[in-house]
Amino acid sequence: MPSPRLRDQRISDGVVREARLGTAETAARTRGSAVRNERALRRSGHDETDRPPFVAGDGHRERAAGSGEGSSEASSEGKRVRKTAVVTGGASGIGRAVAAELARRGAHVTIADVRGAEDAAKDLGCAGVTCDVSDAQAVRELITGVAAEHGRLDFLFNNAGIAVGGRAEEFTLDHWNRAIDVNLRGVVHGVHAAYPLMIEQGYGHIVNTASLAGLTPAPMMLPYTATKHAVVGLSLALRAEAAAHGVRVSVVCPGFIDTPLLDNANPGLPQTEIGLHARTTAVRAQGRLYPVESLARDVLRGVAGNQALIVAPASARATWRAVRLSPALAVRAAGSALRRITR
């Protein structure tokens, strides 16, 4: 189902956003004006290309994490400028926790989600936009709309995703296509819309959520594993190009996190035994699910430090290290872990 365009999308305070961005032409115009605003800011001394995010511009560095500030900075006139962030999949789980933490630190946050954006936005004091990330036009309108409204786009968290689980032989093409549409194309659409704008600004940070499954031979979720490996590859390659433009790219690779995702595998798709018991399997595999608030803090700490890969919790980093030491052994270990877990 195509998502409603921005013109139909309601912001959390109940105001209906007008159809300023209805055509590609107007979208380009608003993007141009966002960039012009930004250039004016930079001419006035507000140039942050060489500054890490979460830095207050009043002469001293805020602590990157937990400072309660840092998502704003002062211009040369001493006026505080709030940073602007878009979080896709921000109505639930990891996206919601990241959005909450960013809002707490004073950023202008827009939550974009296929469902529940408005309610989450009200709870967190953010803006909320209904947007399906598999719809390229909707994502472009989201990004250009936010940049035009605030005159800047500091962060894009391409976080929306779905879990797809089952044995390789059980997957229909629908499983593959949904995983590709949301988990991979969703990220592609965000990058395609935001990256040129960030190049023109001369700054910005794209943070893509992949998974530990994007770094390891994670079985029983092939479409998921494939899309998450693609997101890791896309992110690291883009990071290499983007640095020359002052744009940053990070990729988040969490182990199992305690979110509703684990209760909702294969949404709208034929269900599988593995999908039905995703939470139980995750607990068996990892021992304990990592709290989402802890991950959100890890993510923002990694973003502030401009880390390429943000892998958490510690057990996920240990697994990732083992895979790098011996990929062949990792495949064998994945097979035996699977037999143990699914026994």
Ligand SMILES: NC(=O)c1ccc[n+]([C@@H]2O[C@H](COP(=O)([O-])OP(=O)(O)OC[C@H]3O[C@@H](n4cnc5c(N)ncnc54)[C@H](O)[C@@H]3O)[C@@H](O)[C@H]2O)c1
């Ligand atoms: N929970 C975990 O164990 C875990 C582990 C590794 C990676 N991840 C990744 O983290 C990201 C967030 O997952 P989560 O655990 O917070 O799950 P979640 O289900 O709690 O949140 C995902 C959000 O994405 C939204 N969404 C789904 N399809 C969408 C679409 N087409 N357009 C816009 N929004 C859409 C959902 O409505 C939901 O609000 C996902 O990319 C997921 O793959 C999760």
